Amino acid sequence: xxxxxxxxxxxxxxxxxxxxxxxxxxxxxxxxxxxxxxxxxxxxxxxxxxxxxxxxxxxxxxxxxxxxxxxxxxxxxxxxxxxxxxxxxxxxxxxxxxxxxxxxxxxxxxxxxxxxxxxxxxxxxxxxxxxxxxxxxxxxxxxxxxxxxxxxxxxxxxxxxxxxxxxxxxxxxxxxxxxxxxxxxxxxxxxxxxxxxxxxxxxxxxxxxxxxxxxxxxxxxxxxxxxxxxxxxxxxxxxxxxxxxxxxxxxxxxxxxxxxxxxxxxxxxxxxxxxxxxxxxxxxxxxxxxxxxxxxxxxxxxxxxxxxxxxxxxxxxxxxxxxxxxxxxxxxxxxxxxxxxxxxxxxxxxxxxxxxxxxxxxxxxxxxxxxxxxxxxxxxxxxxxxxxxxxxxxxxxxxxxxxxxxxxxxxxxxxxxxxxxxxxxxxxxxxxxxxxxxxxxxxxxxxxxxxxxxxxxxxxxxxxxxxxxxxxxxxxxxxxxxxxxxxxxxxxxxxxxxxxxxxxxxxxxxxxxxxxxxxxxxxx
Amino acid sequence: xxxxxxxxxxxxxxxxxxxxxxxxxxxxxxxxxxxxxxxxxxxxxxxxxxxxxxxxxxxxxxxxxxxxxxxxxxxxxxxxxxxxxxxxxxxxxxxxxxxxxxxxxxxxxxxxxxxxxxxxxxxxxxxxxxxxxxxxxxxxxxxxxxxxxxxxxxxxxxxxxxxxxxxxxxxxxxxxxxxxxxxxxxxxxxxxxxxxxxxxxxxxxxxxxxxxxxxxxxxxxxxxxxxxxxxxxxxxxxxxxxxxxxxxxxxxxxxxxxxxxxxxxxxxxxxxxxxxxxxxxxxxxxxxxxxxxx
Ligand SMILES: Cc1cc2nc3c(=O)[nH]c(=O)nc-3n(C[C@H](O)[C@H](O)[C@H](O)COP(=O)(O)OP(=O)(O)OC[C@H]3O[C@@H](n4cnc5c(N)ncnc54)[C@H](O)[C@@H]3O)c2cc1C
Ligand code: SF4
Numbered sequence: 001x002x003x004x005x006x007x008x009x010x011x012x013x014x015x016x017x018x019x020x021x022x023x024x025x026x027x028x029x030x031x032x033x034x035x036x037x038x039x040x041x042x043x044x045x046x047x048x049x050x051x052x053x054x055x056x057x058x059x060x061x062x063x064x065x066x067x068x069x070x071x072x073x074x075x076x077x078x079x080x081x082x083x084x085x086x087x088x089x090x091x092x093x094x095x096x097x098x099x100x101x102x103x104x105x106x107x108x109x110x111x112x113x114x115x116x117x118x119x120x121x122x123x124x125x126x127x128x129x130x131x132x133x134x135x136x137x138x139x140x141x142x143x144x145x146x147x148x149x150x151x152x153x154x155x156x157x158x159x160x161x162x163x164x165x166x167x168x169x170x171x172x173x174x175x176x177x178x179x180x181x182x183x184x185x186x187x188x189x190x191x192x193x194x195x196x197x198x199x200x201x202x203x204x205x206x207x208x209x210x211x212x213x214x215x216x217x218x219x220x221x222x223x224x225x226x227x228x229x230x231x232x233x234x235x236x237x238x239x240x241x242x243x244x245x246x247x248x249x250x251x252x253x254x255x256x257x258x259x260x261x262x263x264x265x266x267x268x269x270x271x272x273x274x275x276x277x278x279x280x281x282x283x284x285x286x287x288x289x290x291x292x293x294x295x296x297x298x299x300x301x302x303x304x305x306x307x308x309x310x311x312x313x314x315x316x317x318x319x320x321x322x323x324x325x326x327x328x329x330x331x332x333x334x335x336x337x338x339x340x341x342x343x344x345x346x347x348x349x350x351x352x353x354x355x356x357x358x359x360x361x362x363x364x365x366x367x368x369x370x371x372x373x374x375x376x377x378x379x380x381x382x383x384x385x386x387x388x389x390x391x392x393x394x395x396x397x398x399x400x401x402x403x404x405x406x407x408x409x410x411x412x413x414x415x416x417x418x419x420x421x422x423x424x425x426x427x428x429x430x431x432x433x434x435x436x437x438x439x440x441x442x443x444x445x446x447x448x449x450x451x452x453x454x455x456x457x458x459x460x461x462x463x464x465x466x467x468x469x470x471x472x473x474x475x476x477x478x479x480x481x482x483x484x485x486x487x488x489x490x491x492x493x494x495x496x497x498x499x500x501x502x503x504x505x506x507x508x509x510x511x512x513x514x515x516x517x518x519x520x521x522x523x524x
Numbered sequence: 525x526x527x528x529x530x531x532x533x534x535x536x537x538x539x540x541x542x543x544x545x546x547x548x549x550x551x552x553x554x555x556x557x558x559x560x561x562x563x564x565x566x567x568x569x570x571x572x573x574x575x576x577x578x579x580x581x582x583x584x585x586x587x588x589x590x591x592x593x594x595x596x597x598x599x600x601x602x603x604x605x606x607x608x609x610x611x612x613x614x615x616x617x618x619x620x621x622x623x624x625x626x627x628x629x630x631x632x633x634x635x636x637x638x639x640x641x642x643x644x645x646x647x648x649x650x651x652x653x654x655x656x657x658x659x660x661x662x663x664x665x666x667x668x669x670x671x672x673x674x675x676x677x678x679x680x681x682x683x684x685x686x687x688x689x690x691x692x693x694x695x696x697x698x699x700x701x702x703x704x705x706x707x708x709x710x711x712x713x714x715x716x717x718x719x720x721x722x723x724x725x726x727x728x729x730x731x732x733x734x735x736x737x738x739x740x741x742x743x744x745x746x747x748x749x750x751x752x753x754x755x756x757x758x759x760x761x762x763x764x765x766x767x768x769x770x771x772x773x774x775x776x777x778x779x780x781x782x783x784x785x786x787x788x789x790x791x792x793x794x795x796x797x798x799x800x801x802x803x804x805x806x807x808x809x810x811x812x813x814x815x816x817x818x
Contacts, residue, residue, distance in 0.1 A: 138645060151716045155653035156639070164639030174640070176649060184715040190777040193787065204777040 001246075003260040007031040009515070010245055010263035012231045012278065015084015016501045017488040017508035018269035019210030020127065022225065023218035024512035030519070032223045033261055034215070035247055037274075038081030040227035041211065047201040051356040054200035057081065057088045061408050063273065067398065068420035071304060071454050076199070078271055078457065082225055083211025085271065086501060088199050091180040091207060092326045092349060093133045094498035095124050095506075097142040099335055103494050107336050107343040109424065110393050113493045114465045114474035115507075121146065123506035123513075128178075131208035132186040133502075135178030141331040151183045154192065158318040159350040160327035162384040166443030167330055172435075177329040177349060180208040180501075194323040196352060207324075210505075229259070232412050234266055234282040234291055234484060242266040242291075242483035248410050256410070265515065265524050267476075269488040269508070272302055272457035276400045276490060277415045279461070292461075292478035292486070297471050299400040301462050303495040304419060306390030306429040307455040309351055309361070310436035312445025317381040325352030333435065334497050342427035344391040347497045348436055351387040355380055365451045386439060387453075388432040391497040392425040394459050419454075456500050458492035475514040476507065483524060487511045543677030551689065551814035553605050555673035555807060556613070560598030562803035563666050567591040569796040570659075576790045577655065583630060587623055587663060594620050598670060610674045617670025620663055627660030652714040658703035662800055665700045669807060672696075693811030694740035694751045697758070700804055701733035715793075721768055725761050725801075732757050736808070752812050759805025765798025 008030035011018045015036075022034040038059075041047065048054060059080040063073045071077065079085035098117040103110040125147055128135075135149030153176035156164060160176065167174040181192040181202070192206040205212045219225055231247040244262035251257065268275050276299035280290035290298050327350040334345045353361065359377055362368055368376050398420060402413040421429070437448050464470025467479035476487040489504045496503075518524050544552065570591065574584045594616045600609030635654035640646030651657050684692070705726070712722040732754040739751040772793035778784020789795070 137648060140645075151718075152652065152714045153649060161639060168639055168642075184718040185772070185775045186718060190775060193777050193791075206777065 001258050001260060004033070004262065006244070006262035006264065007033050008263065008519075009033075009265040009267060010035060010261045011267045011269055012234075012245060013037070013084060013268065013270035013274065013488065014082045014210070014215055014225055015079065015269060015271060015488065016086045016210055016504045018084065018267075019082070019214035019218065020505050020508035021267055021269060021487060021512050021515075022223045023214045023221060024509060025515065026218050026221045026223040028512075028516045028519075030516075032218070033263070034082075034218070034223060034225040035229040035231055035245065035261065036080075036082050036084075036225065036227050037230040037270075038079070038227065040082040040225060041087070041201070043201060043203050043205060043212065047203045049195075049197055049200070049203075051200055051354050054088070057201055059274075062406065062414050064403060064406065064414060064416040065419075066416060067418035069454075071417060071419050071457075073273075073417060077455070078273065081211075082215050082227055083209045086180075086209040087201050087211050089209075089501060090199055090326045090351075090499075091324060092329070092499040093128065093131065093135075093178050093180040093208075093502045094329075094347075095142075096120075096496040096498050096503050097331075097334060099142075100494055100496035100498075103344065109343055110494045111462075111464065111469070114463055114470075115510075119474075120503070120506045120510060123509040124502065126509050127502060127505040131180050131213055131505075132182050132189075133178050133180055133208070134183040136175040138175075139178075140173050140175065141334060149178055151186075153177075154179060154181070154183050154324070154327065157194075157323035157327045157350070157352070159320050159325070159352055159384040159386075162312070162314065162318060162443045162445075163328045163330075163348075163350050163386060163439060166439035166441070169442035170438060172330050172332050172439065174328055174330045177326050179324060179326050181324055182206045182208065192324065196321050196323055196325065196354070198324045198326075199357075200354070230410060230412075231270070231278060232281055232410065234268065234278065234481075235260070236282075236284070236286065236291070236481060240286060240481060242481050265483055265485065267485040267487055267511075269486075271488050272460045272490040273400050273415050273417060275486055275488055276460045277402065277413075279486075280400075280402050281412060287480075292471055292480045292484060294480050295468055295471060297396075297462065297469070299460050300396045300398075301394035301459045302399045302417070302419060303392045303394050303458040303492065304454045305388075305456045305495060305497070305499075306346070306392060306421070306425055306432065307388055307453045308390075308429055308433050308436075309385045309387045309451045309453055310433055310440060310448055311383045311385040311451065312437075312440030312443070312448045313379060313382050314384060314443075314445055315382070318384040319381050320352040320358075320384055321354055321381070322352075325350060327352075331497070333432070340427075340431060342424045342431065344393075344424070344428070345497055346388055346390040346428050346432040348432065348439070349387050349389060349499075351385045353385065358383070361451045361453075366449060384440065384443075384445070386436040387455075388429065388436060389456075389497050389499060390425065390428040390432050392428075392495050393422050394462070394494065395420075395422055400460055456489075456495075458489050458495045458500050461486045461490040462493050463491040464493065475518075476511040485511065485515070543681075547814045547816070548689065549606070551810055552673045553602065554810040555669055556598055556602040556606065556610075558803050558807050558810070559617070559666055559669040559673055560595055560602050562800055563591060563595045563598060563670075565796045565799045565803075566662055566666065567595065569794055572790055572794065572796075573656065573659070581630075583626075587627060587660075590616075590620065590623055591663075594670065598673075601674065606674070614671055614674030617667045617674065619667075620670065621667035624660045624663035624667060627663065628658075631655040631657060631660055648710065651710060656707060657710070658707040661703045665696075665804070668696070688743070688815055690748070690751070690811045690815040691740050691743070693808055694736045694747075697751075697755060697804060697808045698733050698737035698740060701729055701736065701758070704801065704804075705729040705733065719768070719772075721764075725765065728757065728761065748812060752809060755805045755808025755812070757805070758808070759802045762798045762801030762803075762805060765801065766795060769793035769795045769798060
């Protein structure tokens with residue numbers, strides 16, 4: 001087995017969070033290695049305008065899904081490769097609201113975060129700048145922003161116009177969304193060309209995935225990013241300190257080798273399924289229940305967003321495939337409102353599936369096939385879809401554990417993911433989809449249909465102030481294992497009703513600063 | 525042969541040249557040249573924008589079709605030094621100002637018709653992606669310049685007796701700059717001033733405008749220097765802006781490559797737009813040269 005010399009930090013998973021950490025730590029003079037289970041793509045040569053072919057961006061290793069409302073895990077729910085899920089995500093770049101950090105205090109549900117909005121605000125500003133987020137001039141929801149978005153909003157696309165018209169008719173506030181694709185050049189990255197292939201990867205680099213932003217800059221700054229390295233164990237020494245990771249590396253010729261990377265600090269950023277899986281797989285005699293799991297909460301409290309989509313058919317073509325699908329948003333229903341039969345709330349956003357995905361949704365929801373599906377698809381450009389981002393509550397019964405009998409190609413136990421909505425989650429879903437339908441009808445939809453869907457994973461290694469009820473502290477340091485950090489979407493305490501990536505990246509940017517400061521004090 | 529004929533022609537006073545002093549004649553020819561060139565270039569800009577807007581309304585064809593006629597009459601006027609086509613050019617230029625006013629009104633209506641048009645907070649957004657607010661006023665300016673280049677001496681005399689032509693042109697420049705400035709400002713804001721140079725016209729045009737306006741009130745030597753500086757700077761900005769816009773096209777995906785160029789031309793920084801500033805600046809400089817004072 002090859003053992004690589006000790007570096008300052010090894011980051012497992014170079015996705016939304018991992019890439020931010022690798023770059024910021026490298027900039028601070030650390031020697032950093034980023035390991036990612038997937039490839040290091042070059043968008044200009046590796047990406048195609050082909051929906052099917054681009055499923056190569058998805059994490060397609062076997063996973064088992066269960067619970068009353070099983071999450072669709074076989075599709076595009078997470079990404080694999082440098083850039084992680086941001087390579088094919090839909091680019092809404094939103095902040096959580098202030099209330100999201102205190103749902104227990106304010107609404108009596110969930111738990112409060114150990115961080116407040118004010119703690120994250122400078123980091124939201126920072127990552128918005130680094131990514132070049134294009135957003136509206138004013139953000140009418142939550143408390144006012146301190147700074148304007150760095151780039152101006154994109155124009156409305158067809159679906160956005162529909163949503164805006166419907167909202168105007170109903171008196172709902174809408175805005176062009178805050179989106180992670182450039183509306184004007186930034187460095188060597190060009191502005192978006194509005195072809196709408198964003199969920200299949202972007203060939204122009206306008207999309208601010210971490211692949212073409214943080215990860216690229218990290219490599220330029222001297223970081224080493226090693227693709228095709230599947231980490232399966234965090235190694236600890238006799239004192240219980242994390243000293244590195246062990247991984248299997250797939251070479252170009254298909255052969256597989258096991259290697260070790262030693263590091264002063266190990267940061268796991270593999271997202272809400274693979275992070276708990278890795279910690280659970282790292283069980284040893286000293287940690288029989290998995291690493292960092294004295295609370296028993298590793299793998300528990302997985303959250304998603306209720307993401308049902310309502311499509312409406314319009315007499316005139318809407319061209320839902322044109323321009324990035326993320327376009328227009330309302331957060332009028334975000335906060336707890338005594339007039340509702342639920343607490344917390346939801347956002348509504350435009351979507352715009354490409355024909356393949358749309359056909360798949362229509363086939364499975366409306367039971368169309370063959371001739372009927374073909375007839376239906378002739379109308380593809382007449383449909384506009386609005387998606388929900390419905391808050392869910394963390395429940396310990398939802399989560400990730402290791403399969404006892406099934407293993408993957410490397411012989412590693414595959415993850416078993418369980419999810420069921422809570423009653424409050426369901427009410428949000430019902431209310432939200434009703435609003436989506438009303439907006440479409442107010443805009444002139446002749447018929448509508450609803451597709452159930454889920455998106456975004458959050459939680460499963462939550463942060464907190466108490467080692468008994470959380471896995472990491474407010475700085476993403478595991479309570480149990482010195483030198484081991486968890487920093488990605490899995491540290492979320494509540495889901496909020498905002499797409500999570502920007503918050504994940506803000507937490508990563510903050511964690512990097514904390515690490516740099518701790519390193520100076522020699523307290524890593 | 526040619527010389528002979530032209531000398532014969534020169535001898536005959538036309539409505540265009542009749543009664544004007546030689547410097548004024550030269551100025552009017554220069555104005556005709558500048559107006560014609562600017563109009564033709566504006567056509568390119570106008571065509572790109574209206575094509576991009578998909579000629580959604582039939583009215584959008586009007587300037588596209590009218591402009592070449594005006595430009596053609598202007599070209600004849602310019603080439604013949606006003607001996608031919610002058611009157612027609614003048615009339616067409618006057619008509620063009622009317623088209624400009626209609627266009628201006630229609631552009632505002634287009635912006636207000638967009639979703640959220642009744643909410644003041646969405647106005648800027650709608651203006652960014654609606655028909656450009658002040659663009660039709662360029663036609664207004666050029667129409668007026670066409671009129672100035674062709675108006676008969678008898679008609680212009682009362683006005684020129686009160687305000688000399690250089691000061692008149694300073695006022696004209698000062699009036700042209702605010703809409704130009706506003707247009708550049710809000711469109712550069714849409715590009716979020718990603719290149720610092722985008723601030724240059726936004727910051728300096730108001731100064732040029734103020735200088736021209738002040739200079740319009742005085743015959744002094746300082747006033748003339750100020751007006752020359754303002755016009756010269758405006759022309760320089762136009763040249764630099766064109767360069768920046770051409771560079772901006774190159775920074776877009778695919779840049780000047782064949783498959784991407786049309787798309788980038790339509791959606792990138794409007795390359796011909798800054799050229800209008802060159803025209804305005806040159807017209808100002810020409811007017812300063814036409815008048816000699818002690
Ligand atoms: C289709 C889709 C649309 C989305 N749209 C939006 C949106 O519009 N807005 C938004 O905010 N969010 C969106 N998201 C969610 C967002 O992409 C994720 O929340 C975010 O990327 C998660 O960040 P992360 O760093 O935790 O994980 P990821 O970005 O997923 O990165 C994890 C990385 O770890 C690697 N990895 C995993 N296990 C291992 C291992 N054992 N060893 C080595 N490497 C490993 C993976 O290959 C991956 O690269 C979307 C997600 C999807 C899938
Ligand atoms: S629409 Fe824009 S962000 Fe999406 S793939 Fe095309 S260039 Fe990239």
